[in-house]
Amino acid sequence: MAGLGKLLLVVGVFFVAGGLLLILLGRTNLPLGRLPGDFLFRGKNTTFYFPLATSLLLSIVLSLVVYFLGKFRH
Numbered sequence: 001m002a003g004l005g006k007l008l009l010v011v012g013v014f015f016v017a018g019g020l021l022l023i024l025l026g027r028t029n030l031p032l033g034r035l036p037g038d039f040l041f042r043g044k045n046t047t048f049y050f051p052l053a054t055s056l057l058l059s060i061v062l063s064l065v066v067y068f069l070g071k072f073r074h
Helices: 002-027 051-072
Strands: 038-042 048-049
Touching: 002 048, 048 051
Parallel strands: none
Antiparallel strands: 038 048
């Protein structure tokens, strides 16, 4: 049970940090979600949004963060 408790604490801290990061990014005027390459299709009764450029940018940034954390861990 102690292992599960630690896992829940780590996941909780991760979500809190992610939420704070989203709040801080929302206060800046970064165009995340409105980058060139983010597709928005509006039909008569439907809307389809596909944030391709934003997803690629976040993937690169998160990959670099994980890479550097792995480098410093050893």
